[in-house]
Amino acid sequence: MNQYTIFPFQFARLSQNDILMVNECGDFLFLPEDIFQLFVNHTLPETSEYFCKLKSHIFCADENIEIALQKTAARYRTRKSFLREFTSLHMMVITLRCNQHCEYCQVSCADRDAHKYDMSKETAIKVIDMIFQSPTQRPKIEFQGGEPTLNWDVVTASVLYAEKIALQQNKNVSFVICTNLTGITTSQLEFCKDHNIAISTSLDGERSIHDSCRKDKSGRGTYDAFMEKLETARKIVGEDMVGALMTTTAFSLNKLKDVVDEYVRLGMDGIFIRSLNPYGFAAEQSATLGYSMESFVEKYLEVLKYIIGLNARVFFPEQFATLLFSRILSPFATGFVDLQSPSGAGISGAIYDFDGSVFPADEARMLARMGDRHFCLGNAATSSYHDIFAGRKLKEMTSGACVETTFPCAFCVYQAFCGTDPVRNYLESGSEVRNMSHSPFCIKHKGILRGLFDILRKADDMTKDIIWSWITYNPSLVRRI
Amino acid sequence: MATLFSMNKDGLTGSLVASTAFFSRDCLLMVSDNYSKEYYISIDAHEEEQVRVTLMKKDGEKFDERVLREFINELIDFQTRLMLQKEFGEIRKKIVEYAFSPVE
Ligand code: SF4
Ligand code: SF4
Numbered sequence: 001m002n003q004y005t006i007f008p009f010q011f012a013r014l015s016q017n018d019i020l021m022v023n024e025c026g027d028f029l030f031l032p033e034d035i036f037q038l039f040v041n042h043t044l045p046e047t048s049e050y051f052c053k054l055k056s057h058i059f060c061a062d063e064n065i066e067i068a069l070q071k072t073a074a075r076y077r078t079r080k081s082f083l084r085e086f087t088s089l090h091m092m093v094i095t096l097r098c099n100q101h102c103e104y105c106q107v108s109c110a111d112r113d114a115h116k117y118d119m120s121k122e123t124a125i126k127v128i129d130m131i132f133q134s135p136t137q138r139p140k141i142e143f144q145g146g147e148p149t150l151n152w153d154v155v156t157a158s159v160l161y162a163e164k165i166a167l168q169q170n171k172n173v174s175f176v177i178c179t180n181l182t183g184i185t186t187s188q189l190e191f192c193k194d195h196n197i198a199i200s201t202s203l204d205g206e207r208s209i210h211d212s213c214r215k216d217k218s219g220r221g222t223y224d225a226f227m228e229k230l231e232t233a234r235k236i237v238g239e240d241m242v243g244a245l246m247t248t249t250a251f252s253l254n255k256l257k258d259v260v261d262e263y264v265r266l267g268m269d270g271i272f273i274r275s276l277n278p279y280g281f282a283a284e285q286s287a288t289l290g291y292s293m294e295s296f297v298e299k300y301l302e303v304l305k306y307i308i309g310l311n312a313r314v315f316f317p318e319q320f321a322t323l324l325f326s327r328i329l330s331p332f333a334t335g336f337v338d339l340q341s342p343s344g345a346g347i348s349g350a351i352y353d354f355d356g357s358v359f360p361a362d363e364a365r366m367l368a369r370m371g372d373r374h375f376c377l378g379n380a381a382t383s384s385y386h387d388i389f390a391g392r393k394l395k396e397m398t399s400g401a402c403v404e405t406t407f408p409c410a411f412c413v414y415q416a417f418c419g420t421d422p423v424r425n426y427l428e429s430g431s432e433v434r435n436m437s438h439s440p441f442c443i444k445h446k447g448i449l450r451g452l453f454d455i456l457r458k459a460d461d462m463t464k465d466i467i468w469s470w471i472t473y474n475p476s477l478v479r480r481i
Numbered sequence: 482m483a484t485l486f487s488m489n490k491d492g493l494t495g496s497l498v499a500s501t502a503f504f505s506r507d508c509l510l511m512v513s514d515n516y517s518k519e520y521y522i523s524i525d526a527h528e529e530e531q532v533r534v535t536l537m538k539k540d541g542e543k544f545d546e547r548v549l550r551e552f553i554n555e556l557i558d559f560q561t562r563l564m565l566q567k568e569f570g571e572i573r574k575k576i577v578e579y580a581f582s583p584v585e
Pocket of ligand 2 (some may be wrong): 403408409410411412413415418419436441443444445446
């Protein structure tokens with residue numbers, strides 16, 4: 001028996017003879033089965049090449065445990081550095097009204113003239129005061145809806161006020177407006193340009209796919225109106241300031257390559273292949289729009305390989321894979337609220353409803369719309385910052401929401417790259433902490449992470465260059481044909 | 482850690498006998514949980530220091546014997562995980578403690 005000390009790690013079999021090992025700081029190694037057995041049984045010779053590898057990646061230490069401990073702790077701290085950016089993403093629901101009626105809409109969009117669902121200027125000012133109490137130096141304010149451009153005065157008032165406070169506090173504020181674009185005006189776009197407001201819009205794919213879900217109030221597709229405004233927006237605000245998101249439905253699940261082709265044709269700077277959020281309207285219509293998470297994973301990995309192939313010609317990252325590859329291959333934290341441990345709900349992102357109610361995540365707000373205010377943290381107009389962000393509710397929710405202490409996550413090899421979502425857990429099981437086995441969240445992330453490690457295991461030089469070009473956002477890393 | 486596989490004559494269920502001297506209660510339960518979406522599972526006392534695990538597909542399809550081999554491999558892996566957790570538990574605590582202690 002050799003005297004080395006084994007450091008914490010998790011493992012899984014990727015194939016008959018390949019064991020994937022991931023340690024506490026997210027470093028990974030593939031090991032042949034026989035070597036793995038020798039290692040865990042403390043019989044791997046310390047002179048072997050594998051031992052040196054395991055030691056250099058801190059899966060074990062021989063003499064100086066203290067140094068190995070310090071190194072691991074430093075990397076662990078870096079991976080959890082998102083905790084220091086408390087709370088960076090703030091979403092303001094400017095109105096629940098919308099000019100569209102999309103099939104999968106999660107916000108129970110109100111009619112164009114239902115002004116009672118508008119955020120008032122007074123509430124918006126209180127919300128911004130609260131946002132600027134967050135310790136973060138770089139608050140990001142996202143205007144959401146409904147369709148936020150329908151309550152434009154409140155958007156402009158919020159931006160002007162936030163800019164003023166940011167100047168006073170020497171903070172770096174940034175803005176994003178989530179808009180379907182179809183009703184946006186030239187003067188609104190000019191305001192966005194003047195105040196550096198990024199535009200996040202929705203494009204589900206080519207005309208037939210987009211129009212199958214994204215419809216106006218009379219049920220007509222919105223593709224043409226969208227295209228016209230997309231062009232204007234890009235002209236006025238700049239191409240790099242207009243990004244689009246897609247939602248995969250049963251209509252597009254088998255046509256994801258067509259969706260990608262449409263994004264490439266339009267010169268988009270990448271794509272985020274998103275699965276359908278099974279709540280709100282979409283839950284009622286899941287029979288027509290939905291699919292199993294297993295089939296999403298299968299199709300996602302299929303189209304990811306297609307996108308990697310495309311990158312031999314054109315720089316075009318898939319953004320979810322980019323995010324996960326960054327977690328796998330770099331030591332840094334990635335700010336993705338949906339996939340953090342402890343959960344990012346409330347501590348990385350918060351959402352302010354039109355009436356000032358504060359929620360840790362969008363699903364929590366939807367739940368409240370359905371009558372369950374379990375996750376309401378308070379109201380920006382009446383509660384103090386301390387009550388909301390240092391209150392019992394958020395503390396309790398966060399302390400239970402760690403992969404490190406959840407079953408079976410605590411034993412899962414993908415733990416270092418995954419996260420928890422107490423709101424989703426509550427929606428699905430009635431409890432914030434649940435056994436994650438067989439949950440759609442787990443099926444999705446386990447399936448995709450396994451697929452990504454498989455890509456890494458088999459990657460040739462070109463594939464590796466493509467992956468690194470995505471992580472570093474540096475197209476020139478790939479020598480293109 | 483000797484194990485014994487058997488298939489029921491009707492081909493719908495498969496069983497394995499596992500030694501409790503080698504596989505802990507937690508290990509048996511956690512691995513069973515992994516199969517519980519697709520299979521009905523029962524765990525019964527067998528001979529001394531042995532249990533019989535019986536699996537039956539929920540969709541009524543024939544049982545594939547390979548699942549038993551896979552199940553036993555999962556048991557071995559899980560027992561290894563539990564053993565390792567014990568071994569590096571203290572180190573993990575220290576890593577977290579160091580990581581979140583104030584930087585001097
Ligand atoms: S544009 Fe957005 S808010 Fe409006 S109906 Fe569509 S999904 Fe809902
Ligand atoms: S949710 Fe699933 S994939 Fe993620 S850490 Fe937990 S067990 Fe692993």
